[in-house]
Amino acid sequence: MIPRTVYEEEHELFRTSVRKLLEDEAVPRHEQWEKDGQVDRSIWLKAGELGMICPTAPEEFGGVGVDYRYNAIVGEEVARLGLSGLGFNLQSDIAAPYLINYGSDDQKRKYLPKLISGELIIAIAMTEPGTGSDLQGVKTTAIKDGDDYIVNGSKTFITNGQLADLVIVVVKTEPELGAKGISLVLIETGTPGFSKGQNLKKVGMKAQDTSELFFENARISQSNLLGEENKGFTYLMQDLPQERLSISISAIASAESILEQTIEYTKERMAFGKPIAALQNTQFKLAEMSSELTVLRVFVDKCLELHIQGKLDTVTASKAKYLCTDLQCKVMDECLQLHGGYGYMWEYPVARAWADSRVQKIYAGTNEIMKLIIGRSLVK
Numbered sequence: 001m002i003p004r005t006v007y008e009e010e011h012e013l014f015r016t017s018v019r020k021l022l023e024d025e026a027v028p029r030h031e032q033w034e035k036d037g038q039v040d041r042s043i044w045l046k047a048g049e050l051g052m053i054c055p056t057a058p059e060e061f062g063g064v065g066v067d068y069r070y071n072a073i074v075g076e077e078v079a080r081l082g083l084s085g086l087g088f089n090l091q092s093d094i095a096a097p098y099l100i101n102y103g104s105d106d107q108k109r110k111y112l113p114k115l116i117s118g119e120l121i122i123a124i125a126m127t128e129p130g131t132g133s134d135l136q137g138v139k140t141t142a143i144k145d146g147d148d149y150i151v152n153g154s155k156t157f158i159t160n161g162q163l164a165d166l167v168i169v170v171v172k173t174e175p176e177l178g179a180k181g182i183s184l185v186l187i188e189t190g191t192p193g194f195s196k197g198q199n200l201k202k203v204g205m206k207a208q209d210t211s212e213l214f215f216e217n218a219r220i221s222q223s224n225l226l227g228e229e230n231k232g233f234t235y236l237m238q239d240l241p242q243e244r245l246s247i248s249i250s251a252i253a254s255a256e257s258i259l260e261q262t263i264e265y266t267k268e269r270m271a272f273g274k275p276i277a278a279l280q281n282t283q284f285k286l287a288e289m290s291s292e293l294t295v296l297r298v299f300v301d302k303c304l305e306l307h308i309q310g311k312l313d314t315v316t317a318s319k320a321k322y323l324c325t326d327l328q329c330k331v332m333d334e335c336l337q338l339h340g341g342y343g344y345m346w347e348y349p350v351a352r353a354w355a356d357s358r359v360q361k362i363y364a365g366t367n368e369i370m371k372l373i374i375g376r377s378l379v380k
Contacts, residue, residue, distance in 0.1 A: 247324070249304070
């Protein structure tokens, strides 16, 4: 592999600490978490102690104030070990930044320290049963009533949904304005009228709690508004590049890890009197995957550099998300094939990775939406 230059010595020291905690505290328990349908909250507290959660948060609120490379390292190590139940990067890369970027000082002081420590878990509720990637079609409403909002509607496929203590909810504050009437509000678990549905049973990511959320005349103070009213759609669009970069980073790290494991497996697995690694077809498949991953690794590292410089645009992030998740699914499928029947057994990491990877082409905007964004930029 081409040497990576995006990380420096202090980043690799942090990586060593992250890897040790995950190998010691998460890997031995992940199978049980898959059976439970969610991880134990204690792992969040241990990750918080190590500075793994929201490391870019300002020091005044309990963060470390470092750059996004620290988030990327956590994402890479979680993906490398197949720990798909851990929602750290949803908290650090996607949800908490909305609070950091748009929250009031009171909101930041109330929530950020506990989000950073792992005492509080946050989710962001965008998707609705009938909307999918179409955020403009959100039907959940927050209508003013005196000094409050009354929230009605439902959300689905919400990561960290069962464990969440706090949810950023995408709502329509002025439904007649369409996308220009979208706002973000903060709703705490336990708010009357806010309930959580079942923990959804998924094809993969079985240790990741994913929920339906329901709002029936849930009353919240107008002080729970995040940022300005009716600016929610703008906020969502501005923060999507980081979310898509986060997914790209985990996609490549996961694919690289499974390819490494598959190479070792093909050296040991015997067929026709010799290791299957000696077969030309095997070598060609491994060569193709290694080459494609090398190319995208360089691209993703460049995207990471651009993001640190504040220069990663929506189109480039969309290209990364589309290409990386497509390749991730391809690599998982090819590696499973090279494992033969054993690859379809749940105890083999390749089987879990194959099942876990498929959703990557769907969330944070489907890959079809990514192509639409890229295509429109070419012909405008």
